[in-house]
Amino acid sequence: MLEQGYFRKLGLEDISHKVAEGARLTISDGERLFACPDMNALGSLAHYARTRLHGNAAYYVVNRHINYSNICVNGCRFCAFSRKKGDPLSFELSEEQILDKIRAGGKELTEIHIVGGCHPDLPLSFFEGLLRKIGHIQPNACIKAFTAVEIAHFAKNEQIPVKDVLARLKSAGLQMLPGGGAEIFSPRIRERLCPEKLDGKGWLDVMRQAHEAGLKSNATMLYGHIETVRERIEHMVALRELQDTTGGLVCFIPLSFQPANNQLSHLPPTTGVDDLKTIAVSRLMLDNIAHIKAYWVMLSVKLAQVALCYGADDFDGTVVEEKIGHMAGAESQQAMTRREIEMNIRDAGFEPVERDSLFRPVASSPPRSDR
């Protein structure tokens, strides 16, 4: 419970009242929360808000990441993954290579997460064909694929409207969009870090159209590089406004910037306190987005577990193979087993719930082999 005296001493009594009543926080409330020097106070506010939404449940998914190619026409300065076509370190998986990975996922796979670079010449028909075949191999897994940035890129390449891209991919089996490419919406930051990339307005517009087409999506924020705290909060508020309109955002995923092997390698990594503040403030600001993810690939397993006590309710999943964060120096393992995930969730005091991409509990399944 929230002890008002405690928050009064920290000058946060009004905010703690708002949190207790479920009232909406302002940008300046968010800034004051970031400035709070007491990590237990901030944590207990965020924990209160997440408990009201999810009780004692913490979610995870049995998923598989596929990065189909790192060839990308953009050159975002924070990215260690992207390569130009012809670069010896570039790669491009063939349809058969991708399908082999999908087959290897076995019957337990609930979600297939597919993202790649903005490839200059893979046609939309390639992806349509791919999704159809994946749906055939894994009819029960949710295909969550292509960030808003990739969708806008397909539209540009094919010279057709975004709406048509979404409709074609949806009819090929696309069920949901991951939240990547949002970075920080601030034009000031995008101009400096990713000038070639779809801008913040464009990202939000693709998502609005996806939601209108009946596709749910996630949303990310890449923080800890050159943005200000206020720009982080404005990013959250932009998502909150989109969500008020469409209701299509399922989960918010703060991604800590990883400084290895990119053009921002002079920057230090984020600290644990900054990571947890970002998780906690996002839980408190995003009153209309149900889920906040503690993405262990970026945070490390240890910090992701603690993040469950700072407002996050989702541990992501088994992942299996991840390239984007790891090429930028993320030191986490490549995969987690179901047993490891459940142990971390239980040890943090929560009840693990296996979910699908839309956070519906997966019907209690027979005991599974360890993966």
Added chain:
Amino acid sequence: MAKNGRLNIDQAWELYRSAGFHELGGKAHRVRLEKHTEPVVTYVIDRNINYSNVCVCGCRFCAFFRPPGHSESYVLSRKELSAKIEETLLLGGTQILLQGGHHPDLPLSFYEEMLSFMKSKYPIHVHAFSPPEIVFFSRMEGIGVGEVISRLRHAGLDSIPGGGAEILVDSVRQRVSPRKCSAAEWLGVMEEAHSQGLRTTATMMFGHEETPKERLMHLFALRDLQDRTGGFTAFIPWAFQPQNTAIPREPETAVSYLRLLAISRLVLDNFDNIQASWVTMGPKIAQLALFFGANDFGSTMIEENVVAAAGVHFRLSVEEIRRIIESAGFKPRQRRMAYEWI
């Protein structure tokens, strides 16, 4: 918690078992802020030198030791020792943490000579020989622990590290480290050292085969001794790292570590300092530990071999330690072994 009173073991158990994560952390943090009213977090620049990895103890949790005669066994030469100390001094270091195994063939005079050599040649604090080593020396030489400590002190020993405490409950020690000194012997060495005017630290290695309640018994044993002597400068809990050891299990999670740290701060009301362990938990969790009772970031560990042997390799520079402390809202201060600021 009883007002103005100290926790008894039942109250501590209730808190440890059932208090919410932030409730427990918040209580510990309040105690920490009362004990250290300035918003300072300290650290020490030092190096762990392991003079030898030869050990006849064979503790099941240890990935560092090698039996006598093993191809990977070593004893450091004077030249190697000097190079390590000189590098430490160049990096602004003030102390050497010197520990080894239970080497069956080295007499006490070997250690006396090593200390005299180090102290005569270098202006450095020598924090050396955990209680199990001292008990081992005493058995080997057939003399009392008091005499061992006195001889080492005269040779230059400045303080004693709190290693080898593991869990101070004999039934646990018999399972995980049957040939190591008993809980009473460990405490006895510390009591004797304190009575001879040496300050020491105290550690706990948890997360192997002990029960949660046995962790609390460990804390209360330390609190009782500290009531009598006041000689402990700090408490340092470490989470057992299972890789390459004979105790297969998952390592303690971060939440479990932070809860243990917080209950330690609450039970050990007569200890001034609690150290966060970035070496085992990583810099991010160690930074958060500053809100769960820890007021010290430990050492820069120019060299560390024991945890590294268990497959855990975190590395931090002084600059990075200072940045982590500052970004948590505290002022970093370099300290000496007895927690005086530099």
